[in-house]
Amino acid sequence: MNVPILAPSLLAANFSHLADAVGQIDASGAEWTHLDVMDGNFVSELTFGAKMVRDLRPLSRTIFDVHLMINHPEHFIEEFARAGADYITFHCEAALHLHRILTSIRDLGKKAGISVVPSTPVGVLEEVLPFADLVLVMTVNPGFGGQSLIPKCLEKVKALKRIREEKGYSYLISVDGGVNADTVSQVRDSGVDVLVAGEAFFKAADKVAIAALLKGVR
Numbered sequence: 001m002n003v004p005i006l007a008p009s010l011l012a013a014n015f016s017h018l019a020d021a022v023g024q025i026d027a028s029g030a031e032w033t034h035l036d037v038m039d040g041n042f043v044s045e046l047t048f049g050a051k052m053v054r055d056l057r058p059l060s061r062t063i064f065d066v067h068l069m070i071n072h073p074e075h076f077i078e079e080f081a082r083a084g085a086d087y088i089t090f091h092c093e094a095a096l097h098l099h100r101i102l103t104s105i106r107d108l109g110k111k112a113g114i115s116v117v118p119s120t121p122v123g124v125l126e127e128v129l130p131f132a133d134l135v136l137v138m139t140v141n142p143g144f145g146g147q148s149l150i151p152k153c154l155e156k157v158k159a160l161k162r163i164r165e166e167k168g169y170s171y172l173i174s175v176d177g178g179v180n181a182d183t184v185s186q187v188r189d190s191g192v193d194v195l196v197a198g199e200a201f202f203k204a205a206d207k208v209a210i211a212a213l214l215k216g217v218r
Helices: 015-028 048-061 077-083 098-107 151-167 184-189 208-217
Strands: 005-008 032-038 061-067 086-090 109-115 132-140 172-176 195-199
Touching: 005 015, 005 109, 005 208, 015 208, 032 048, 032 151, 048 061, 061 077, 061 109, 061 195, 077 086, 086 098, 098 109, 098 195, 132 151, 151 184, 184 195, 195 208
Parallel strands: 005 032, 005 195, 032 061, 061 086, 086 109, 109 132, 132 172, 172 195
Antiparallel strands: none
Protein backbone atom coordinates (compact mmCIF):
# COMPACT_ATOMS: atom_id res chain seq x y z
CA MET A 1 0.00 0.00 0.00
CA ASN A 2 1.26 3.46 -0.91
CA VAL A 3 1.93 5.91 1.90
CA PRO A 4 -0.63 8.72 1.56
CA ILE A 5 0.17 12.40 1.38
CA LEU A 6 -0.72 14.26 4.57
CA ALA A 7 -2.43 17.65 4.31
CA PRO A 8 -2.99 19.22 7.74
CA SER A 9 -5.89 21.65 7.65
CA LEU A 10 -5.29 25.19 8.88
CA LEU A 11 -8.98 25.38 9.80
CA ALA A 12 -8.05 23.66 13.07
CA ALA A 13 -5.10 25.95 13.82
CA ASN A 14 -5.13 29.00 16.06
CA PHE A 15 -5.86 31.79 13.57
CA SER A 16 -3.86 34.26 15.64
CA HIS A 17 -0.73 32.15 15.09
CA LEU A 18 -1.02 30.93 11.50
CA ALA A 19 2.65 31.59 10.74
CA ASP A 20 3.55 29.22 13.57
CA ALA A 21 0.98 26.72 12.28
CA VAL A 22 2.49 26.49 8.81
CA GLY A 23 5.90 26.11 10.42
CA GLN A 24 4.58 23.17 12.44
CA ILE A 25 3.24 21.56 9.28
CA ASP A 26 6.58 21.94 7.54
CA ALA A 27 8.50 20.54 10.50
CA SER A 28 6.17 17.54 10.86
CA GLY A 29 7.07 16.02 7.52
CA ALA A 30 3.62 16.64 6.01
CA GLU A 31 3.79 17.34 2.30
CA TRP A 32 0.75 19.58 1.83
CA THR A 33 -1.08 22.36 3.66
CA HIS A 34 -4.87 22.35 3.32
CA LEU A 35 -6.53 25.79 3.32
CA ASP A 36 -10.31 25.90 3.71
CA VAL A 37 -11.92 28.97 2.18
CA MET A 38 -15.51 29.45 3.42
CA ASP A 39 -17.90 32.16 2.30
CA GLY A 40 -20.72 32.01 4.86
CA ASN A 41 -23.03 31.04 2.00
CA PHE A 42 -22.17 27.64 0.57
CA VAL A 43 -21.27 26.77 4.17
CA SER A 44 -22.30 28.68 7.27
CA GLU A 45 -18.85 29.78 8.43
CA LEU A 46 -16.41 32.41 7.16
CA THR A 47 -12.66 31.89 7.09
CA PHE A 48 -10.27 33.84 4.86
CA GLY A 49 -9.54 34.89 1.32
CA ALA A 50 -6.68 35.00 -1.13
CA LYS A 51 -4.66 37.53 0.87
CA MET A 52 -4.19 34.97 3.63
CA VAL A 53 -2.89 32.46 1.11
CA ARG A 54 -0.56 35.08 -0.35
CA ASP A 55 0.81 36.07 3.05
CA LEU A 56 1.45 32.48 4.14
CA ARG A 57 2.93 31.27 0.86
CA PRO A 58 6.52 32.48 1.51
CA LEU A 59 6.53 30.79 4.92
CA SER A 60 6.05 27.22 3.73
CA ARG A 61 7.75 24.68 1.51
CA THR A 62 4.59 22.55 1.28
CA ILE A 63 2.07 22.23 -1.54
CA PHE A 64 -0.81 24.64 -0.91
CA ASP A 65 -4.08 22.75 -1.31
CA VAL A 66 -6.81 25.41 -1.45
CA HIS A 67 -10.33 24.10 -0.88
CA LEU A 68 -13.01 26.55 -2.02
CA MET A 69 -16.21 25.98 -0.05
CA ILE A 70 -17.86 28.91 -1.78
CA ASN A 71 -20.59 29.63 -4.28
CA HIS A 72 -19.58 30.82 -7.74
CA PRO A 73 -15.98 29.61 -7.38
CA GLU A 74 -15.27 30.56 -10.99
CA HIS A 75 -15.08 34.21 -9.91
CA PHE A 76 -12.14 33.55 -7.57
CA ILE A 77 -9.94 31.04 -9.39
CA GLU A 78 -7.47 33.53 -10.83
CA GLU A 79 -7.15 35.38 -7.52
CA PHE A 80 -6.18 32.23 -5.61
CA ALA A 81 -3.88 31.08 -8.38
CA ARG A 82 -1.99 34.36 -8.19
CA ALA A 83 -1.89 34.11 -4.39
CA GLY A 84 0.16 30.92 -4.56
CA ALA A 85 -2.25 28.01 -4.52
CA ASP A 86 -0.86 24.83 -6.08
CA TYR A 87 -4.13 22.89 -6.09
CA ILE A 88 -7.48 24.67 -6.32
CA THR A 89 -10.51 22.53 -5.48
CA PHE A 90 -14.13 23.62 -5.78
CA HIS A 91 -17.43 21.88 -5.09
CA CYS A 92 -19.49 20.44 -7.89
CA GLU A 93 -22.59 21.44 -5.91
CA ALA A 94 -21.57 25.11 -6.02
CA ALA A 95 -21.09 25.50 -9.76
CA LEU A 96 -22.71 24.65 -13.08
CA HIS A 97 -19.97 24.62 -15.70
CA LEU A 98 -17.60 22.14 -14.08
CA HIS A 99 -15.50 21.43 -17.17
CA ARG A 100 -14.95 25.13 -17.80
CA ILE A 101 -13.76 25.75 -14.25
CA LEU A 102 -11.45 22.73 -14.19
CA THR A 103 -9.82 23.73 -17.46
CA SER A 104 -9.50 27.35 -16.34
CA ILE A 105 -7.55 26.21 -13.28
CA ARG A 106 -5.23 24.15 -15.45
CA ASP A 107 -4.83 27.02 -17.91
CA LEU A 108 -3.43 29.07 -15.02
CA GLY A 109 -0.78 26.41 -14.45
CA LYS A 110 -2.43 24.98 -11.34
CA LYS A 111 -3.78 21.56 -10.44
CA ALA A 112 -7.55 21.31 -10.68
CA GLY A 113 -9.62 19.66 -7.98
CA ILE A 114 -13.31 18.93 -7.59
CA SER A 115 -15.16 17.92 -4.43
CA VAL A 116 -18.38 16.19 -3.42
CA VAL A 117 -20.28 16.49 -0.13
CA PRO A 118 -21.55 13.32 1.59
CA SER A 119 -24.97 13.44 -0.11
CA THR A 120 -23.54 13.70 -3.64
CA PRO A 121 -22.78 10.47 -5.53
CA VAL A 122 -19.53 10.24 -7.48
CA GLY A 123 -21.53 9.50 -10.63
CA VAL A 124 -22.19 13.20 -11.11
CA LEU A 125 -18.48 13.64 -11.82
CA GLU A 126 -18.31 11.07 -14.60
CA GLU A 127 -18.04 13.55 -17.46
CA VAL A 128 -15.34 15.70 -15.87
CA LEU A 129 -13.04 13.17 -14.21
CA PRO A 130 -10.65 13.23 -17.21
CA PHE A 131 -10.02 16.92 -16.48
CA ALA A 132 -9.43 16.62 -12.73
CA ASP A 133 -6.08 16.35 -10.99
CA LEU A 134 -7.70 15.81 -7.58
CA VAL A 135 -11.06 14.52 -6.36
CA LEU A 136 -11.87 15.48 -2.77
CA VAL A 137 -14.36 13.26 -0.97
CA MET A 138 -15.93 15.00 2.00
CA THR A 139 -16.47 12.47 4.77
CA VAL A 140 -18.33 15.01 6.91
CA ASN A 141 -20.79 17.73 5.95
CA PRO A 142 -18.56 20.71 5.23
CA GLY A 143 -18.52 23.88 7.26
CA PHE A 144 -16.69 23.26 10.51
CA GLY A 145 -14.10 20.96 12.05
CA GLY A 146 -14.32 18.34 14.76
CA GLN A 147 -17.04 16.22 13.16
CA SER A 148 -17.17 12.42 13.06
CA LEU A 149 -16.28 10.62 9.85
CA ILE A 150 -19.20 9.14 7.89
CA PRO A 151 -17.84 5.65 7.02
CA LYS A 152 -20.16 5.13 4.04
CA CYS A 153 -18.43 7.98 2.22
CA LEU A 154 -15.32 5.81 1.92
CA GLU A 155 -17.20 3.72 -0.64
CA LYS A 156 -16.80 6.74 -2.92
CA VAL A 157 -13.03 6.48 -2.58
CA LYS A 158 -13.14 2.86 -3.67
CA ALA A 159 -15.42 3.73 -6.60
CA LEU A 160 -13.14 6.56 -7.71
CA LYS A 161 -10.11 4.29 -7.48
CA ARG A 162 -11.88 1.67 -9.59
CA ILE A 163 -12.87 4.24 -12.23
CA ARG A 164 -9.32 5.60 -12.32
CA GLU A 165 -7.90 2.15 -12.95
CA GLU A 166 -10.51 1.24 -15.58
CA LYS A 167 -10.24 4.52 -17.51
CA GLY A 168 -6.55 5.23 -17.04
CA TYR A 169 -7.15 8.56 -15.33
CA SER A 170 -4.50 10.18 -13.14
CA TYR A 171 -6.37 12.17 -10.49
CA LEU A 172 -5.48 11.89 -6.82
CA ILE A 173 -8.19 10.96 -4.34
CA SER A 174 -8.38 12.98 -1.12
CA VAL A 175 -10.51 12.53 2.01
CA ASP A 176 -11.49 15.40 4.30
CA GLY A 177 -13.41 15.07 7.56
CA GLY A 178 -13.05 13.11 10.76
CA VAL A 179 -9.61 11.71 9.96
CA ASN A 180 -7.87 10.88 13.23
CA ALA A 181 -5.97 8.13 15.00
CA ASP A 182 -9.15 6.07 15.42
CA THR A 183 -10.38 6.29 11.84
CA VAL A 184 -7.25 6.61 9.75
CA SER A 185 -6.71 2.88 9.21
CA GLN A 186 -10.04 2.44 7.47
CA VAL A 187 -9.44 5.62 5.48
CA ARG A 188 -6.05 4.39 4.29
CA ASP A 189 -7.53 0.95 3.52
CA SER A 190 -10.05 2.56 1.16
CA GLY A 191 -7.18 3.50 -1.16
CA VAL A 192 -6.95 7.23 -0.54
CA ASP A 193 -3.97 9.22 -1.83
CA VAL A 194 -4.29 12.37 0.32
CA LEU A 195 -5.38 12.65 3.96
CA VAL A 196 -6.72 15.96 5.21
CA ALA A 197 -6.54 16.14 9.00
CA GLY A 198 -7.33 19.13 11.17
CA GLU A 199 -7.90 18.70 14.88
CA ALA A 200 -6.07 15.36 14.96
CA PHE A 201 -2.94 17.19 13.83
CA PHE A 202 -3.16 20.50 15.64
CA LYS A 203 -4.30 19.09 18.98
CA ALA A 204 -1.40 16.62 19.05
CA ALA A 205 1.52 17.61 21.25
CA ASP A 206 3.99 15.83 18.99
CA LYS A 207 3.32 16.88 15.40
CA VAL A 208 6.02 14.62 13.94
CA ALA A 209 4.57 11.60 15.72
CA ILE A 210 0.98 12.26 14.69
CA ALA A 211 2.04 12.86 11.08
CA ALA A 212 3.83 9.51 11.02
CA LEU A 213 0.87 7.77 12.65
CA LEU A 214 -1.64 9.19 10.19
CA LYS A 215 0.54 8.30 7.22
CA GLY A 216 1.07 4.80 8.62
CA VAL A 217 4.85 4.90 8.68
CA ARG A 218 5.25 3.98 12.34
